[in-house]
Amino acid sequence: MLVILASISYVNLMLCSLFQCFVSYLETMGAGGRMSVSPSKKAKLEALQRVPYSKPPFTLGQIKKAIPPHCFQRSVPRSFSYVVYDLTIASIFYYIATTYFHLFPSPFYLAWPLYWALQGCVLTGVWVIAHECGHHAFSDYQWLDDTLGLILHSCLLVPYFSWKYSHRRHHSNTGSLERDEVFVPKQKSGIKWFSNYLNNPLGRLITLTITLTLGWPLYLIFNVSGRPYDRFACHYDPYGPIYSDRERLQIYISDAGILAVCYGLYRLVALKGLAWTSCVYGGPLLVVNGFLVLITYLQHTHPSLPHYDSSEWDWLRGALATVDRDYGILNKVFHNITDTHVAHHLFSTMPHYHAMEATKAIKPILGEYYQFDGTPFYKAMWREAKECIYVEPDEGAQNKGVFWYRNRL
Numbered sequence: 150m151l152v153i154l155a156s157i158s159y160v161n162l163m164l165c166s167l168f169q170c171f172v173s174y175l176e177t178m179g180a181g182g183r184m185s186v187s188p189s190k191k192a193k194l195e196a197l198q199r200v201p202y203s204k205p206p207f208t209l210g211q212i213k214k215a216i217p218p219h220c221f222q223r224s225v226p227r228s229f230s231y232v233v234y235d236l237t238i239a240s241i242f243y244y245i246a247t248t249y250f251h252l253f254p255s256p257f258y259l260a261w262p263l264y265w266a267l268q269g270c271v272l273t274g275v276w277v278i279a280h281e282c283g284h285h286a287f288s289d290y291q292w293l294d295d296t297l298g299l300i301l302h303s304c305l306l307v308p309y310f311s312w313k314y315s316h317r318r319h320h321s322n323t324g325s326l327e328r329d330e331v332f333v334p335k336q337k338s339g340i341k342w343f344s345n346y347l348n349n350p351l352g353r354l355i356t357l358t359i360t361l362t363l364g365w366p367l368y369l370i371f372n373v374s375g376r377p378y379d380r381f382a383c384h385y386d387p388y389g390p391i392y393s394d395r396e397r398l399q400i401y402i403s404d405a406g407i408l409a410v411c412y413g414l415y416r417l418v419a420l421k422g423l424a425w426t427s428c429v430y431g432g433p434l435l436v437v438n439g440f441l442v443l444i445t446y447l448q449h450t451h452p453s454l455p456h457y458d459s460s461e462w463d464w465l466r467g468a469l470a471t472v473d474r475d476y477g478i479l480n481k482v483f484h485n486i487t488d489t490h491v492a493h494h495l496f497s498t499m500p501h502y503h504a505m506e507a508t509k510a511i512k513p514i515l516g517e518y519y520q521f522d523g524t525p526f527y528k529a530m531w532r533e534a535k536e537c538i539y540v541e542p543d544e545g546a547q548n549k550g551v552f553w554y555r556n557r558l
Contacts, residue, residue: 196522202455202466202551205518209465212495216510220503221496225288228281228500231484232297235274242268247429261428269436270482276305276437277484277501283313284497303406305437308369310399311384315375315391320497323449324467326458326540326552331368332449333376334456334540334554344538345558353534360446365438443530444483447474448490450533452554453520456540461550468494472520473508474529487526491519 246264253260281287282298295309302309315330322328326336347356367373372382378390385407387400418426451472457463471494476487486493489504492511499507512519522529540552 196520196524197452199453199553200455200469200520201517202457202461202548204463205465205469205515207514209495212511212514215514216496216507220507220510221499222503223286223288223498223500225290225293227502228278228287231502232275232278232301235271235278239268239271239275242271243429261432264428265432265436268433269440270479272305272433272437273440274482274484275301276307276441277486279305279307279309280316280486281484281501283309283316286498286500299402299406303403303410305434306407306410308384308400308403308407310396310403311392312369312403314396314399315384318391320468320494321464322467323464323494324454324456324470325462326456328376329467330376332374332446334450334537334552336552337539337541337555337558340539340558348538348556348558353531357530357534361439361442362435364442368442440483443526444474444487447526447529447533448472448487450537450554451520451522452533452536453522454554456552458550458552461548469515469518472522474526475521475523476526488521491515 242264246261246268250258250260250264278287279298279301282294282301285291285294287294287297298313299309302312318328319330322330326333346352364374368375369384372378372384372391375382380390382389382391384391385400385404387397387404392400414426414430417430421429448471454470454472455466456470457467469491471490473488473490476483480488484501485504486501489501489508492499492504492508495511496507524532536556537554538556538558539554541555542549542552
């Protein structure tokens with residue numbers, strides 16, 4: 150009974166959040182798009198103000214000292230409680246959809262998109278927990294983290310070890326134009342000829358639609374938006390340039406996990422049909438993939454953030470070249486991966502349930518080097534797609550290795 154009541158409360162909160170977003174959007178459009186996103190125009194301008202790019206006056210050790218020591222402690226029971234909670238809510242949504250939706254009159258089949266949205270959000274939270282396993286932030290036991298991460302990510306068609314290693318390199322090279330692994334911005338000379346035709350509202354809508362629906366599989370299969378390699382790079386290829394010799398066996402294990410889940414889906418289609426499987430599993434998976442791309446994109450794409458070439462880049466400045474975002478109630482659903490991302494990049498083995506406390510502790514140390522943008526994510530997505538097309542150094546600047554986003558083609 151308590152679980153059912155909790156799930157009802159959870160749904161109510163999410164629906165209220167979605168309704169508030171919709172009302173906010175209508176109010177903004179009613180004002181001709183001139184309303185400030187934040188409570189004051191000053192706050193909006195501050196969110197877009199460039200963060201410092203010079204070497205910070207503090208060290209990683211000083212930042213760590215500001216964080217209470219218990220924030221670095223990982224608890225197996227507490228970590229598992231989030232897994233159990235998420236999977237319980239997902240099971241309730243599944244039970245409701247498969248037990249009652251077919252009883253509704255045909256106009257009520259609009260319930261399926263609602264199920265996809267809610268279930269997709271919950272499963273994004275499950276994906277985040279598996280992501281923590283990849284960072285060894287779930288427990289003190291590497292074997293436990295890898296076992297759970299492999300199971301959870303495989304069920305969401307993510308090659309666990311393959312992504313774990315490429316994501317680790319992303320954390321090691323954040324903000325580097327040469328070595329970062331994901332959402333590496335292009336310089337103006339690398340912009341394709343057709344970009345001019347997409348630099349308009351319709352073109353941005355098409356680009357965002359493709360990015361949110363196909364972006365994740367395109368990245369895994371073809372390394373789209375990833376760093377350039379001298380040959381074909383694919384997360385499923387054990388002998389691809391992304392991985393070292395000692396990592397290849399685990400890439401095979403990742404592939405085996407994906408094949409096992411694909412076989413299970415094949416059997417499910419044979420038993421229940423393609424339509425049933427698509428509604429119950431495929432729809433939520435599309436939502437998960439869309440949020441993964443959107444969250445990552447907005448964490449590393451912002452008009453205020455610098456990127457660096459090899460002449461200027463260092464690890465700490467790269468880790469600070471990220472931004473915390475506000476997703477409303479979804480912050481909790483996504484286990485605060487959205488609004489504690491700066492702390493996560495500084496200390497990736499810290500469990501998510503301590504990240505908010507750690508963020509509050511480090512903000513006074515970081516000062517202007519900490520970036521938070523409270524713009525609603527659906528507005529930020531559109532703004533960043535418009536403003537952040539390529540990067541270039543400032544004209545006449547002494548620091549030619551510091552690059553900023555531009556949008557004039």
